[in-house]
Amino acid sequence: MIRIENVEKSFRKLPVLKGVEVEMEKGKIYAFLGPNGSGKTTLLKSILGLVKPDKGAIYIAGQDIQKNWEYRRRIGYMPQIAHFPENLNVEELFRMIRDIREMKGDNEELVKYFQLEKHLKSPLKTLSGGMKQKVNAILALMFDPEILIFDEPSTGLDPVSHLKLKQLILRERDRGKTILITTHILSEVGELADEIIFLLDGKIFFQGTTEELLASQEEKNLERAIAKITDREEFEKLAKREQHTSAVSRLFHWVA
Ligand SMILES: Nc1ncnc2c1ncn2[C@@H]1O[C@H](COP(=O)(O)OP(=O)(O)OP(=O)(O)O)[C@@H](O)[C@H]1O
Numbered sequence: 323m324i325r326i327e328n329v330e331k332s333f334r335k336l337p338v339l340k341g342v343e344v345e346m347e348k349g350k351i352y353a354f355l356g357p358n359g360s361g362k363t364t365l366l367k368s369i370l371g372l373v374k375p376d377k378g379a380i381y382i383a384g385q386d387i388q389k390n391w392e393y394r395r396r397i398g399y400m401p402q403i404a405h406f407p408e409n410l411n412v413e414e415l416f417r418m419i420r421d422i423r424e425m426k427g428d429n430e431e432l433v434k435y436f437q438l439e440k441h442l443k444s445p446l447k448t449l450s451g452g453m454k455q456k457v458n459a460i461l462a463l464m465f466d467p468e469i470l471i472f473d474e475p476s477t478g479l480d481p482v483s484h485l486k487l488k489q490l491i492l493r494e495r496d497r498g499k500t501i502l503i504t505t506h507i508l509s510e511v512g513e514l515a516d517e518i519i520f521l522l523d524g525k526i527f528f529q530g531t532t533e534e535l536l537a538s539q540e541e542k543n544l545e546r547a548i549a550k551i552t553d554r555e556e557f558e559k560l561a562k563r564e565q566h567t568s569a570v571s572r573l574f575h576w577v578a
């Protein structure tokens with residue numbers, strides 16, 4: 323469904339993507355992991371055509387995206403940081419996006435699902451952070467796109483809304499959508515991801531299932547496996563401190 327070939331991108335002198343090669347199939351959820359600043363958002367924006375790679379190519383359903391802009395209509399995007407036209411209210415925003423995209427789009431059911439009916443007439447600037455996230459999620463989903471890209475969608479969502487969003491993501495996957503998501507919430511990775519794609523030093527360090535990632539690091543816990551990959555030195559210091567603390571607490575236990 324999506325093929326990324328040798329994509330490179332630098333910002334001024336800073337190389338961020340250094341030859342990214344990855345393939346994603348239809349009907350799966352891919353979780354993009356990697357430390358802050360590892361290029362996850364940059365890579366997702368490259369797929370959306372919002373960032374132009376210096377080198378390489380991206381294919382969606384076999385089409386080179388540089389040569390075919392129509393593909394954008396098939397992608398729903400929930401950005402990490404959303405910028406709304408603040409003077410509009412929620413309803414007006416939905417209408418504006420429908421007009422721009424010249425597509426019908428159905429937000430009614432989604433508004434109900436996220437319990438936003440009462441806020442349809444609220445100016446966007448008065449919405450809380452979590453409410454803005456819900457509006458953002460609705461914008462990504464309302465045109466029923468084949469590919470969904472969620473860049474840290476859960477930030478600021480309360481537990482009920484978070485559960486609802488996760489259920490929605492799984493439902494869309496089961497309807498055959500291809501879903502790309504970044505998150506630092508690791509429980510979400512376990513619950514949602516069919517595959518993990520781990521970005522490190524500008525390249526794909528790992529692609530595979532959660533179980534395969536754990537096995538590759540000889541760890542049982544995803545947080546530890548990721549910490550080990552990201553910063554081996556810090557991880558070993560932490561592990562030493564942990565051993566020390568548990569030895570001391572065992573000693574206390576014994577003395578007591
Ligand atoms: N428009 C830009 N101009 C200059 N530098 C940029 C730009 N966008 C991203 N960068 C830099 O590229 C690097 C990768 O940023 P990116 O936002 O892709 O990281 P990320 O993996 O999404 O991080 P996070 O987990 O914090 O969201 C960072 O060093 C960032 O400062």
Ligand SMILES: [Mg+2]
Nearest residue numbers: 362363402473
């Ligand atoms: Mg990011």
